[in-house]
Amino acid sequence: MGFAIVLFVIAAIFVAKSIKIVPQQHAWIKERLGKYAGTLSPGLKFIIPFVDRIAYKHSLKEIPLDVPSQVCITRDNTQLQVDGILYFQVTDPMRASYGSSNYITAVTQLAQTSLRSVIGKLELDKTFEERDMINAQVVSAIDEAALNWGVKVLRYEIKDLTPPAEILRAMQAQITAEREKRALIAASEGRRQEQINIATGEREAFIARSEGEKQAAINQAQGEAAAITAVADATAQAIERVAQAIQHPGGEQAVQLKVAERAVDAYGKLASDATTTLVVPSNMTEVSALITSAMKMIQTGQRGQ
Structure with missing residues (x-):
């Protein structure tokens, strides 16, 4: 009786160790006697107890990874405090298990070195204008190397770019001066347009007055000419009648x-x-x-x- 109980317990342990349930969006790496023996997909799976073991468990979901802040030097020798966030996904569980001892650390370090290299090619002003380009180049550099680790880098986003306090003050002064310059230009343009409008109005008024005076002179001359013609016609008719009367x-x-x-x-x-x-x-x-x-x-x- 006691032997049967022991045998039942051993069988129960054997069955418990042989049954594995893999969650959705996960992949487990099975090793048999220390050698890769396959990848377990989601669902109910069976292994040989004491011969097979689950060596690695990977999540296939998209993983956000916070890249620690670091100091980068731009092309014009300005220091920038830069931090970002990296999004990646395990696409090959076997490579992620055996391609690198720690693919998360490897991806993080590669993101930092790639970011320093990209920013080192740009001047300070361009780093604020070309964030999308910086993100794209970092992703391209990491993704090429991460293929050997079974990882797909989806995107990288710069969270913050912080220059030194002296540079911030200089940038603020530059922005203030630029705004004052624009305000002065706008005011001068307004005065210039005002003078143009006044001159145009005076010219049009002068032209209108001269046209009116010209038309008035023409009308007066035409009136005087008509009056002289009428008087001459009347005088001629009177003389003609007198001449006829004399005859x-x-x-x-x-x-x-x-x-x-x-x-x-x-x-x-x-x-x-x-x-x-x-x-x-x-x-x-x-x-x-x-x-x-x-x-x-x-x-x-x-x-x-």
């Missing part, structure tokens, strides 16, 4: 009468003016001779027509 019977007598009336009116006006000295002809036949002379001039003008 009718009794026309010459009417003209003589009109000239005589005008002469009498003229003498009357001269006589009414107290400041005028009037010399009256001694013989009134002189007045008749004056009228006769005027009529001869009118007749001569008519024959000339």
Whole structure:
């Protein structure tokens, strides 16, 4: 009875050691008598107790690894305190077990050396502008070497770039000076545009005034020309009618009468003016001779027509 119990206990231990349950997204490395004997995938697995053993257990999930902060020197000999975070994943459990004694330490050290090499090729200002390029080059450098360790580097992100306090103060002063420069330029541009606008407005106003004055002068000249033409036309029509009237019977007598009336009116006006000295002809036949002379001039003008 006691032997049976001992045998049952041994069998139970044997069965317990032979059954292994591998979790999802994990891979276990099996060794048989110290030699690699296979990789156990997730699920229920069996091994030979006391002959096989689980040597390594790996997680196949994406692993974030904090890379310790370090001092890097830029191309222009400026020190930078840089820290970052690395994301990697075990893709080959066998290589991760036997390719490196500690792939996490190896990846960490390689990330630091690669980061120092990349930053050493850049000037200080470029390190702040080219973060994506730095991250990509670090990933490329690590991923090539990490293939022998069964690890795939997914990405690297710089968390912080901290220059010395003196550099920070100089950068702040530079930023302040740049902003003041931009403000002065903007103010000068505003004044310049204001002067341009004022000059443009004055020029347009002057042009408008000159155009108005020009049009007014043209209108006035046209009005005066029209008035002169109208007066000339009226005078011509009056003379033409007088000439036509003279040609009718009794026309010459009417003209003589009109000239005589005008002469009498003229003498009357001269006589009414107290400041005028009037010399009256001694013989009134002189007045008749004056009228006769005027009529001869009118007749001569008519024959000339």
